[in-house]
Amino acid sequence: xxxxxxxxxxxxxxxxxxxxxxxxxxxxxxxxxxxxxxxxxxxxxxxxxxxxxxxxxxxxxxxxxxxxxxxxxxxxxxxxxxxxxxxxxxxxxxxxxxxxxxxxxxxxxxxxxxxxxxxxxxxxxxxxxxxxxxxxxxxxxxxxxxxxxxxxxxxxxxxxxxxxxxxxxxxxxxxxxxxxxxxxxxxxxxxxxxxxxxxxxxxxxxxxxxxxxxxxxxxxxxxxxxxxxxxxxxxxxxxxxxxxxxxxxxxxxxxxxxxxxxxxxxxxxxxxxxxxxxxxxxxxxxxxxxxxxxxxxxxxxxxxxxxxxxxxxxxxxxxxxxxxxxxxxxxxxxxxxxxxxxxxxxxxxxxxxxxxxxxxxxxxxxxxxxxxxxxxxxxxxxxxxxxxxxxxxxxxxxxxxxxxxxxxxxxxxxxxxxxxxxxxxxxxxxxxxxxxxxxxxxxxxxxxxxxxxxxxxxxxxxxxxxxxxxxxxxxxxxxxxxxxxxxxxxxxxxxxxxxxxxxxxxxxxxxxxxxxxxxxxxxxxxxxxxxxxxxxxxxxxxxxxxxxxxxxxxxxxxxxxxxxxxxxxxxxxxxxxxxxxxxxxxxxxxxxxxxxxxxxxxxxxxxxxxxxxxxxxxxxxxxxxxxxxxxxxxxxxxxxxxxxxxxxxxxxxxxxxxxxxxxxxxxxxxxxxxxxxxxxxxxxxxxxxxxxxxxxxxxxxxxxxxxxxxxxxxxxxxxxxxxxxxxxxxxxxxxxxxxxxxxxxxxxxxxxxxxxxxxxxxxxxxxxxxxxxxxxxxxxxxxxxxxxxxxxxxxxxxxxxxxxxxxxxxxxxxxxxxxxxxxxxx
Amino acid sequence: xxxxxxxxxxxxxxxxxxxxxxxxxxxxxxxxxxxxxxxxxxxxxxxxxxxxxxxxxxxxxxxxxxxxxxxxxxxxxxxxxxxxxxxxxxxxxxxxxxxxxxxxxxxxxxxxxxxxxxxxxxxxxxxxxxxxxxxxxxxxxxxxxxxxxxxxxxxxxxxxxxx
Numbered sequence: 008x009x010x011x012x013x014x015x016x017x018x019x020x021x022x023x024x025x026x027x028x029x030x031x032x033x034x035x036x037x038x039x040x041x042x043x044x045x046x047x048x049x050x051x052x053x054x055x056x057x058x059x060x061x062x063x064x065x066x067x068x069x070x071x072x073x074x075x076x077x078x079x080x081x082x083x084x085x086x087x088x089x090x091x092x093x094x095x096x097x098x099x100x101x102x103x104x105x106x107x108x109x110x111x112x113x114x115x116x117x118x119x120x121x122x123x124x125x126x127x128x129x130x131x132x133x134x135x136x137x138x139x140x141x142x143x144x145x146x147x148x149x150x151x152x153x154x155x156x157x158x159x160x161x162x163x164x165x166x167x168x169x170x171x172x173x174x175x176x177x178x179x180x181x182x183x184x185x186x187x188x189x190x191x192x193x194x195x196x197x198x199x200x201x202x203x204x205x206x207x208x209x210x211x212x213x214x215x216x217x218x219x220x221x222x223x224x225x226x227x228x229x230x231x232x233x234x235x236x237x238x239x240x241x242x243x244x245x246x247x248x249x250x251x252x253x254x255x256x257x258x259x260x261x262x263x264x265x266x267x268x269x270x271x272x273x274x275x276x277x278x279x280x281x282x283x284x285x286x287x288x289x290x291x292x293x294x295x296x297x298x299x300x301x302x303x304x305x306x307x308x309x310x311x312x313x314x315x316x317x318x319x320x321x322x323x324x325x326x327x328x329x330x331x332x333x334x335x336x337x338x339x340x341x342x343x344x345x346x347x348x349x350x351x352x353x354x355x356x357x358x359x360x361x362x363x364x365x366x367x368x369x370x371x372x373x374x375x376x377x378x379x380x381x382x383x384x385x386x387x388x389x390x391x392x393x394x395x396x397x398x399x400x401x402x403x404x405x406x407x408x409x410x411x412x413x414x415x416x417x418x419x420x421x422x423x424x425x426x427x428x429x430x431x432x433x434x435x436x437x438x439x440x441x442x443x444x445x446x447x448x449x450x451x452x453x454x455x456x457x458x459x460x461x462x463x464x465x466x467x468x469x470x471x472x473x474x475x476x477x478x479x480x481x482x483x484x485x486x487x488x489x490x491x492x493x494x495x496x497x498x499x500x501x502x503x504x505x506x507x508x509x510x511x512x513x514x515x516x517x518x519x520x521x522x523x524x525x526x527x528x529x530x531x532x533x534x535x536x537x538x539x540x541x542x543x544x545x546x547x548x549x550x551x552x553x554x555x556x557x558x559x560x561x562x563x564x565x566x567x568x569x570x571x572x573x574x575x576x577x578x579x580x581x582x583x584x585x586x587x588x589x590x591x592x593x594x595x596x597x598x599x600x601x602x603x604x605x606x607x608x609x610x611x612x613x614x615x616x617x618x619x620x621x622x623x624x625x626x627x628x629x630x631x632x633x634x635x636x637x638x639x640x641x642x643x644x645x646x647x648x649x650x651x652x653x654x655x656x657x658x659x660x661x662x663x664x665x666x667x668x669x670x671x672x673x674x675x676x677x678x679x680x681x682x683x684x685x686x687x688x689x690x691x692x693x694x695x696x697x698x699x700x701x702x703x704x705x706x707x708x709x710x711x712x713x714x715x716x717x718x719x720x721x722x723x724x725x726x727x728x729x730x731x732x733x734x735x736x737x738x739x740x741x742x743x744x745x746x747x748x749x750x751x752x753x754x755x756x757x758x759x760x761x762x763x764x765x766x767x768x769x770x771x772x773x774x775x776x777x778x779x780x781x782x783x784x785x786x787x788x789x790x791x792x793x794x795x796x797x798x799x800x801x802x803x804x805x806x807x808x809x810x811x812x813x814x815x816x817x818x819x820x821x822x823x824x825x826x827x828x829x830x831x832x833x
Numbered sequence: 834x835x836x837x838x839x840x841x842x843x844x845x846x847x848x849x850x851x852x853x854x855x856x857x858x859x860x861x862x863x864x865x866x867x868x869x870x871x872x873x874x875x876x877x878x879x880x881x882x883x884x885x886x887x888x889x890x891x892x893x894x895x896x897x898x899x900x901x902x903x904x905x906x907x908x909x910x911x912x913x914x915x916x917x918x919x920x921x922x923x924x925x926x927x928x929x930x931x932x933x934x935x936x937x938x939x940x941x942x943x944x945x946x947x948x949x950x951x952x953x954x955x956x957x958x959x960x961x962x963x964x965x966x967x968x969x970x971x972x973x974x975x976x977x978x979x980x981x982x983x984x985x986x987x988x989x990x991x992x993x994x995x996x
Binding site: 637692693696697699700701703704716718719720721722723724725726727728729731732733735736740752753754793795796797799800805806808809810812813814815816817820821 | 835836838839840841842843844845846848850852869870871910911912913914916919920921922923926927929930931933934937938
């Protein structure tokens, strides 16, 4: 549409001017009770979220395309657009429409993007919402990634490994699954990362000008946000680390239209703090969601989640995604879980108290961004009330250093309780503008105004009595309407009693209405009182809220500590309920699990008992276990449960087994299942080989590898050769030699036990009687010859004709082979 | 189809299913059957209505290019090791795989298609024959042979093969 700016209405011109500054956003333009969009935005939005497209007169010949949403429901619509990858600029009316004859002043007050949401209605309380900023310094060849969740106040920095930074970036993005990523356009040249983001992650990508990252113009932002210099935070003042952080917060400030000091700490991580888990490992082990339906139920997170607070739930997810590598830290957590488990009375009381704790982190965010409402403040207070009791319980577990540290970090926050309980009513409304927010007795001016409001009727009654007495008009009345306000009403029979100083306002058939100065003054007081009271309430509320924001550091530290206590309690609770044991952390390189169980499968079996299995692996004679056997027999479950038990130990949780001795694993790799990445143009076999290549490149002697049927998807000869070559390579290469579970159908690999050091054969015991087979699900030493493929096919329901023919062919092939062999030996 | 179990079981099932679909009066529906089992190629001659197809591949030197064109006839090779190399498997592993592959293709009847996983380095007639033929050819210099002698040599070689 050709828009002639000289012809459009004043409001439309204002719209267009603002839109000029926000070309890449959808502009939500506040008009009265609606947010409206025009022209291209309207067309785009109506298509994207199926809003009705209408039109508005704008001074041109054609009406401007328009769609609108009501202001009270705007969050739902913004969220839908943001989920689709749009950026929404919210433009508010800043002046009162009735006060001014000129056009209302309007401006954009915030830009909402996927990574910068603060509204709790748009957030999942069990997950963080991260935004990541990546910067690559070409001269020093260093890549850094700064990430933040502005809804919880977490901020951290990853310094990438110099040689392998693309893999590091991909792994960290896989871990935190950000809602939005920003980087300079030049970063797109790193094809591996760019492809990964495009194909495997679902997030909004925002390209920013390089200048937004340069420290020289943006360093001050760091100080505004953290109230510390870069050096005090632990980063350089002009390197890639500083650039990544600058770029991140420059963008965040740009969207919030204000520099908010929501963050108190910047956690600096290098690649070595946590166990390495790439996207495949995370997905295949179903750490936080299932493979098939991407649901929570059926994941390890679901099993371990007995957290009572939203903060705890988020932290639990983070702990699962970042297993530790330091024996000391792991043992510290395990000891704490043990202490909680032994004193279960304290454990349950703690969990009981924690149920009453609200989401301190997200509440505090609302306070800091000046968006908290009265109920939010009450929630903060209600939470703070529980803190002394929580501290008291924690003191009962004095043998745990970790709990003592958390206890220390938890402030009583009784200033919050005192202030909020004194200032805010017991059941305030959601919106401040409705009044009834501030308690009586907190502010004398407010009390006064309220007195006038409440006793307004008395004042009017007093005037009525006085005038009746003075004038002698016995049936004098005082009425009220919107046109005249309060008025004195006199009926015909008393007309001669009307005093001269009364001003006539209205004549009716049988009465006349008057006002007096006294009456009008009273009226102004009373009506004015209501407005003044509301305005004063709002001011007082803001002061209370702003005072709370000075307590950010204390609250943040308390929140983190409470969340940690919640997670450790969750571990202890689940350990008791599911009969887990405390794993022993060993440094001798061995993994020795007796009667291990799969933490998820054992809970989801309905009709049968879960059959536990032992496993023993070390760095010498038991490095690779080759597991042969039919499908459906439990090979996959066995391998996955081993990986999960190791992982659970390294996050500090107890494990499902009779006993477990675990040596720290630095990375877990999995090559499981059929990965049909057909949309990316790759065959199953190609994808599987790429995954194996990845593993061979990145595994170390301390890693743990699961390979499920390497070599499928190609001809038998090729497949066996590759499988064997890979197995030999893992066992014999000096750079590898890591513990590996290798499930296969290739019976040819059974001979490896005798040919390569460190390899042992295992299989799943099967009971075949008559025509039926039963999988005993027990791991035994030694490889198997049979694979029961035809038996399983029969169980699956293939028609008898087909099964019989298959058996016929099988016998033929076996006979032919035997014949040829017999011939040899003759 | 037929993956996820031992080779023999897999081939038997795949073939039995293919035959069933083609010959059952209740079925006989149009079917596209992609497989790695070259053993199924023989079905074209044995069952009505079955035809072999494959995707043309261009292999030059060490690299392969998939031409993505369907052509008539089955293929023997599956280029598994080539794809694995493309996927990035280390050279050491690729070379070892090729080594194993050659070993297996040379001793077809003692290795892969065995229901039992024992490796017995037995010598079969085929290998013995091949060796005989090699030996003979090695000692032969064609320039010294007359046309008749060439024909007799060929005859001898054919006899060995028929043995």
